[in-house]
Amino acid sequence: MMEKTASQPPERIVQVGTAYQFKDYSVQLNQLLDLYGDVISCTSIGSSVLGKPLWCLKIGRGPRKVHVNAAVHANEWITAPLLLRFIEAFAAGCKQRGAQENESSLECRRWFDNTTLIAVPMVNPDGVDLSQGGIDPACSWAEELLKWNGNHSDFSKWKANARGIDLNDQFPAYWEEEQSRRGITEPAPQDYGGTAPLTEPEAIALAELTSREQFDYVLSLHTQGREIYWNYREYEPEIAEQLALRLAKVSGYRAVKLGGSDAGYKDWFIYRFGRPGFTIEVGEGVNPLPVSDFDEMYGQIYAIIASIMDS
Numbered sequence: 001m002m003e004k005t006a007s008q009p010p011e012r013i014v015q016v017g018t019a020y021q022f023k024d025y026s027v028q029l030n031q032l033l034d035l036y037g038d039v040i041s042c043t044s045i046g047s048s049v050l051g052k053p054l055w056c057l058k059i060g061r062g063p064r065k066v067h068v069n070a071a072v073h074a075n076e077w078i079t080a081p082l083l084l085r086f087i088e089a090f091a092a093g094c095k096q097r098g099a100q101e102n103e104s105s106l107e108c109r110r111w112f113d114n115t116t117l118i119a120v121p122m123v124n125p126d127g128v129d130l131s132q133g134g135i136d137p138a139c140s141w142a143e144e145l146l147k148w149n150g151n152h153s154d155f156s157k158w159k160a161n162a163r164g165i166d167l168n169d170q171f172p173a174y175w176e177e178e179q180s181r182r183g184i185t186e187p188a189p190q191d192y193g194g195t196a197p198l199t200e201p202e203a204i205a206l207a208e209l210t211s212r213e214q215f216d217y218v219l220s221l222h223t224q225g226r227e228i229y230w231n232y233r234e235y236e237p238e239i240a241e242q243l244a245l246r247l248a249k250v251s252g253y254r255a256v257k258l259g260g261s262d263a264g265y266k267d268w269f270i271y272r273f274g275r276p277g278f279t280i281e282v283g284e285g286v287n288p289l290p291v292s293d294f295d296e297m298y299g300q301i302y303a304i305i306a307s308i309m310d311s
């Protein structure tokens, strides 16, 4: 075993074991707040269908507002610790002083002064738990959930919330077109947008936060494909493509111009506010992506968020 030396970085709080459920997230979040409560503030912006708080973290005091959300899709839960680890690095950098100061801590302090990062790392906590732990027997619609999952007890392909509604098909941006394109008329593991836009508490909380805060930039983290989606029906601002190319360059991902997709969070953000919004498809493989890819993906996500913080 290697001995610890002074030059080794301190143990990180945000770690991923074989799973990452809401309780793991909550424990790490509390540890971060214990250590960095003077730079990170945390509020709940609502509750999930099953009553879990939807935590929103704020860090920075600058006029530019950057929003990043993650784990909108249940089996893309690895995006939650990716985003939380970025917040940990940002907070740690802000607090390094004197001999600890380096290029990265100076960068973090610059972000802190110029920008406010507003993050919702786990938009769909019920789905995250369902996709990893299966049905909670206490859930009063356990039987329906099983039926919506094709009578399979394995929920590892589940993307939706606890009512079988796909939260990234819930936003009022040509929602009707998306529903008729999908052709799914009842709750399902993915792609069912519900009976109307914004019926689900998780989507409502995100839309209300966005309207209240008037973000300048948004990133929504999904898996997988190493792609960056940056346009929406030509409602995107002119700078969006250029920004996407820059994000692609720093991460090694591809900037992709998409058509034939509506009602997603970034679609609605671009449509409603006309500002740059991006969906980032992190990593490559079959969802849920393996935890062994975490560190590599973290490097890519760090580069993407850092680039937006500096834009």
Ligand SMILES: [Zn+2]
Binding pocket: 073, 076, 168, 222, 223
């Ligand atoms: Zn997704």
